Amino acid sequence: xxxxxxxxxxxxxxxxxxxxxxxxxxxxxxxxxxxxxxxxxxxxxxxxxxxxxxxxxxxxxxxxxxxxxxxxxxxxxxxxxxxxxxxxxxxxxxxxxxxxxxxxxxxxxxxxxxxxxxxxxxxxxxxxxxxxxxxxxxxxxxxxxxxxxxxxxxxxxxxxxxxxxxxxxxxxxxxxxxxxxxxxxxxxxxxxxxxxxxxxxxxxxxxxxxxxxxxxxxxxxxxxxxxxxxxxxxxxxxxxxxxxxxxxxxxxxxxxxxxxxxxxxxxxxxxxxxxxxxxxxxxxxxxxxxxxxxxxxxxxxxxxxxxxxxxxxxxxxxxxxxxxxxxxxxxxxxxxxxxxxxxxxxxxxxxxxxxxxxxxxxxxxxxxxxxxxxxxxxxxxxxxxxxxxxxxxxxxxxxxxxxxxxxxxxxxxxxxxxxxxxxxxxxxxxxxxxxxxxxxxxxxxxxxxxxxxxxxxxxxxxxxxxxxxxxxxxxxxxxxxxxxxxxxxxxxxxxxxxxxxxxxxxxxxxxxxxxxxxxxxxxxxxxxxxxxxxxxxxxx
Amino acid sequence: xxxxxxxxxxxxxxxxxxxxxxxxxxxxxxxxxxxxxxxxxxxxxxxxxxxxxxxxxxxxxxxxxxxxxxxxxxxxxxxxxxxxxxxxxxxxxxxxxxxxxxxxxxxxx
Numbered sequence: 207x208x209x210x211x212x213x214x215x216x217x218x219x220x221x222x223x224x225x226x227x228x229x230x231x232x233x234x235x236x237x238x239x240x241x242x243x244x245x246x247x248x249x250x251x252x253x254x255x256x257x258x259x260x261x262x263x264x265x266x267x268x269x270x271x272x273x274x275x276x277x278x279x280x281x282x283x284x285x286x287x288x289x290x291x292x293x294x295x296x297x298x299x300x301x302x303x304x305x306x307x308x309x310x311x312x313x314x315x316x317x318x319x320x321x322x323x324x325x326x327x328x329x330x331x332x333x334x335x336x337x338x339x340x341x342x343x344x345x346x347x348x349x350x351x352x353x354x355x356x357x358x359x360x361x362x363x364x365x366x367x368x369x370x371x372x373x374x375x376x377x378x379x380x381x382x383x384x385x386x387x388x389x390x391x392x393x394x395x396x397x398x399x400x401x402x403x404x405x406x407x408x409x410x411x412x413x414x415x416x417x418x419x420x421x422x423x424x425x426x427x428x429x430x431x432x433x434x435x436x437x438x439x440x441x442x443x444x445x446x447x448x449x450x451x452x453x454x455x456x457x458x459x460x461x462x463x464x465x466x467x468x469x470x471x472x473x474x475x476x477x478x479x480x481x482x483x484x485x486x487x488x489x490x491x492x493x494x495x496x497x498x499x500x501x502x503x504x505x506x507x508x509x510x511x512x513x514x515x516x517x518x519x520x521x522x523x524x525x526x527x528x529x530x531x532x533x534x535x536x537x538x539x540x541x542x543x544x545x546x547x548x549x550x551x552x553x554x555x556x557x558x559x560x561x562x563x564x565x566x567x568x569x570x571x572x573x574x575x576x577x578x579x580x581x582x583x584x585x586x587x588x589x590x591x592x593x594x595x596x597x598x599x600x601x602x603x604x605x606x607x608x609x610x611x612x613x614x615x616x617x618x619x620x621x622x623x624x625x626x627x628x629x630x631x632x633x634x635x636x637x638x639x640x641x642x643x644x645x646x647x648x649x650x651x652x653x654x655x656x657x658x659x660x661x662x663x664x665x666x667x668x669x670x671x672x673x674x675x676x677x678x679x680x681x682x683x684x685x686x687x688x689x690x691x692x693x694x695x696x697x698x699x700x701x702x703x704x705x706x707x708x709x710x711x712x713x714x715x716x717x718x719x720x721x722x723x724x725x726x727x728x729x730x731x732x733x734x735x736x737x738x739x740x741x742x743x744x745x746x
Numbered sequence: 747x748x749x750x751x752x753x754x755x756x757x758x759x760x761x762x763x764x765x766x767x768x769x770x771x772x773x774x775x776x777x778x779x780x781x782x783x784x785x786x787x788x789x790x791x792x793x794x795x796x797x798x799x800x801x802x803x804x805x806x807x808x809x810x811x812x813x814x815x816x817x818x819x820x821x822x823x824x825x826x827x828x829x830x831x832x833x834x835x836x837x838x839x840x841x842x843x844x845x846x847x848x849x850x851x852x853x854x855x
Contacts, residue, residue, distance in 0.1 A: 233836075240835060243824065247831030265836045295831055313836040333836075337782065358782060579789060589782045590789040596829045597795035604795065604828040 207236045210261045210285050210306040212740075218261070221282040225264045225308075228274035233265040233314070244292070244309050246301035248607030248662050250669050250676075250696050258301040258695065260287075263309040269391065269435045275310060276433065277395035279728050286310050287730050288433045290332035290364030293357060296609050296694065297368060303695040303732035304741070310433065319436065320412070323348045326441040327386065327412035332363040332434060336587040344572070350441040351585035353378040358587025363437045367427045369692055371649040373582035375478040375535050378442045380650055382427050387411040389436035390426055393724035398422070398432070412438035428692070429716070430730030431723050442535075448584060449541035450533045450563030453552045454486075454526035458513045461528050462619040463555045468530055469617050471551065472651060476544055479533035479583060482647045483622065483654075487520050487527045489645060496600075501525065524559075531563065533583050538567065595641075595661055605661035608641070609672075609696075611679050612657045613688035615646065622646050625656050625688065632682055638675045655691065680704060695732070702735025717742065772849020775842045776809065779833065784808045791829065808850055816847035823847075 209218045226234045235241060244260040251257040266272045279286045287307040292300030302309060316333030321343065328350075330339065336354040339362060343350060353372035355365050366381040378384050387401040401417040402408040415421075426432050455464055464483070471477040488505070490497055497505075504511050504519055511519075520527050532548055534541035549560050566574075566584070575581075581588045597604040615621040622645075633639060641661060646654030658679065660672040677700055680690065684704035693701050705712050716736045720727070727738020737743065776784075783792035786807060797806035805811055820843055826832040838846065 235835065239824075243832050243834040247826055263834075263836075291837075292834060293831070299831065300834065311834065311836045313834070576787070581789070587782075588789055589791060592783065592791040592829045593789075593794055596791045597798045599798050602798065606828055607831075 208241070208259065208261045208306065210308065213282070213284060217282050218284070221278055221284050222262060224278040224282075225262075225275060228278065229264055229266045229271050233267070235263040235265075236261075244300045244311075246295075246299040246695075248295045248299060248609065248694075249301065250609055250660075250662060250673050250694065252606065252662060252664060252666075252669060254666055254669075256696075258298075258303070258305045260302060260309050261306045263311050265311040265314050267314045269315075269389070269397070272310070272312070272315075272391045272433055272435055273395040273397060276391055276393060276729075279308065280394050280726055283726055284308055284728060285731055286728050287733075288312060288332075290361035290367075291335050291359060293335075293359045293361070294364060294368060295357065295607065297692060298695045301695070303698060303730065307731070312433075312435075315435065318342050321346070321348055321350065321441070322412065323350055325413055326350050326443045327438055328441055329387075329412055329436060329438045330362050331436060332361055334362055335359050336362065336365075340585075340587050347569075349444040349569075351378075351444055352441060352587070353381065353384070353585055354582060354587040355381070356582070356591035357589055359589065362439060363434055366437065366439070367434060369427055371480075372585075373480040374442055374585050376472075376475075376651050378440065379480055381439075384440045385423070385437055386413065386415050386440055387436075387438040388423055388426060388434050390432035390434050392432050393726065393729045412440075425719065428734045430733040430736055431719065433729070442585065444568050445535040446537040446567060447541050448533065448535055448564070448566045448568070449538075449545055450531055450565075450583075451545045451548070452529055452531050452561040452563055453548070454529045454559045454561065455552075455555050456520045456527050456557050456559075457517055458527055460555050460558075461622065464528055464530065464552070465617065465619045465622070467551045467554065468648075469652070471532075471548055472648070477532045477534065477548060479535070480648055481531055481533065483645055484529050484531075485527060485645060486529055487516055487525050498523070526559075538565075541565075594659075606664055607662035609660050609662065609676070609694050610657055611640070611660070611676055611683075612655045612691055613679075613683040614650075614653050614691050615656055615688050617646075617648075617652055617654050622654065624686070628682065628686055629656075629658070629679070632678070636675060636678065638671070640672075640675065650691075656688075698732065698735045768845055769849050769852050771842070771845040772847070772852070775838060775846040776849060779838055780808065780846070783830070795828070811850065814850045816844075816851050819843075819847040819850045 209215050222234060222236060241260045241263060244263055246258060249257050264275055266275055285304055285307040287302035288310040289300045290312050292313065300309060312332040314333055315331040317331045318334055318339060319329040321328045336352055336358045339352050351374060353374045355370045355372050366385050369382045371381060372379040387403045389403060390398045392398060400423050401411060402414050403411045404417050426434055486494060534544040552558050575586055578584060595605040595608050615625050641659035647657060649655050660676060663669055673696060676697060680700050689705060690701045702713050713735060720736055721739055727740055731738050731741050783790055793806045804813060823833050823838060823843055
């Protein structure tokens with residue numbers, strides 16, 4: 207058995223006995239075999255001394271048990287790290303930021319407490335996954351949709367608290383933004399409900415976000431100030447129909463109008479779904495077949511092809527320089543009108559072409575839902591994303607996981623070009639070649655995410671180089687005004703460091719709140735760069 | 747038929763029923779935890795990976811394999827492999843893992 211840092215074996219044993227009394231002996235894990243299951247499977251420090259380790263895990267089944275565990279941990283000064291489903295792979299998984307912490311595993315708290323079809327809301331516990339809620343909704347034939355991130359086994363609560371995102375219409379795909387009401391256990395075991403939940407017997411906990419007084423919810427996302435044990439969400443009412451279509455443009459300069467029109471349609475709520483700007487010419491479209499040999503040859507031309515050469519190829523072969531898939535939710539008539547209107551707008555780009563895409567009417571049978579290849583825009587959870595980097599006919603050497611560098615950039619063609627230019631030049635200078643989806647993703651409204659991926663390997667030298675590149679990208683991005691939205695524990699301090707306005711006032715403020723709510727500093731030390739007083743370093 | 751025959755038949759029926767219910771429990775675990783990666787279809791990364799690995803020499807679908815034994819199943823569930831992360835005991839308990847291992851090994855009969 208390993209003991210957390212700064213805790214004696216005697217005190218730890220006392221705490222473990224109290225944990226066992228609180229949750230039952232079989233739900234306290236201390237053996238090497240069991241605690242190893244809590245290591246981050248996608249750790250960029252795999253096999254190195256910095257790889258995070260776990261001293262024990264405690265798995266309560268109720269809010270009362272969580273409160274007892276927190277009181278015990280607070281009394282004995284035991285570092286605690288809550289996880290929900292523990293499947294936040296690429297962002298730390300089930301491992302703590304501070305090595306030696308006891309993981310508070312909330313997977314057993316897996317009750318779907320309410321799904322209100324009329325108001326399109328739900329209330330769930332942290333162990334409920336997207337798969338769980340999806341299955342429940344289908345089983346009960348409810349006319350609501352979930353919005354899921356790439357991996358369907360994630361927790362609604364965990365993903366929302368980490369400010370994850372999905373693929374259906376705004377605002378539902380902003381998972382934190384679409385939550386409504388929380389129940390939170392504080393470090394000392396106190397219990398708080400936010401929003402209308404603070405009013406005993408409130409009838410609108412999952413309907414009205416703000417309640418009365420300061421809005422506290424944000425404090426519990428990407429932080430370490432409480433253990434969220436219940437959370438409400440707004441669900442999307444099942445539409446009658448879904449329709450998609452692709453806009454294709456053929457000149458380099460068309461990107462400017464393409465993005466401007468897309469931004470207008472999004473802000474005006476005419477096209478509200480997640481999408482990405484693609485370049486079939488430069489990179490190939492998402493899930494597209496491999497490019498023609500002539501295009502491979504053109505892309506590989508020494509010194510790179512000229513814009514004129516690329517445009518000529520685009521025209522000759524009907525290969526778009528840029529393209530965007532638009533997705534619409536509503537009725538057959540409504541989505542047809544939205545698509546028609548979008549085409550009118552994009553027709554301002556000379557030579558623009560339009561391709562009709564998928565059309566579905568709902569409800570779908572189980573078989574029809576399963577047959578759909580692009581499930582996420584329809585709120586159908588899957589694990590397809592793990593094909594990326596996994597073994598396949600085109601990838602005989604699978605990786606051991608991945609991490610993502612995802613700075614937020616403005617929603618403009620200028621920003622896309624600048625980001626591409628800056629990172630392309632840097633990669634050349636550094637001699638690196640990250641995995642790429644080097645094209646902007648419209649996960650959140652009014653901004654683009656640029657996503658660069660790094661594989662996790664079993665070779666410490668490759669992992670070290672990738673970490674080094676990641677660290678350099680954080681600084682380079684920040685120098686240009688682009689910041690990360692979310693990250694793995696290995697990079698939390700570095701990213702918090704670049705959010706440095708007014709001598710790191712954001713971090714200093716978070717630390718003051720941390721000291722007030724968790725004076726013993728037991729809860730999720732280091733998460734998102736916020737450390738308790740006794741572990742605080744000057745990391746500027 | 748004497749009373750011993752009845753007893754033997756009765757025992758066999760009980761054993762079969764027990765095996766069936768164990769298989770059902772294992773199938774439930776498979777459907778809950780494994781199917782999304784190892785079910786049929788081109789969007790199942792586990793199936794895609796095993797298909798690419800074995801090139802048809804063994805079935806890509808775990809439920810169609812005849813060569814799995816409980817120890818192998820348990821090893822991969824608790825250790826993971828490549829992109830597949832291990833499963834904790836709060837996700838798949840030891841008892842559920844026994845049922846899953848029996849179910850996937852049961853296929854060979």
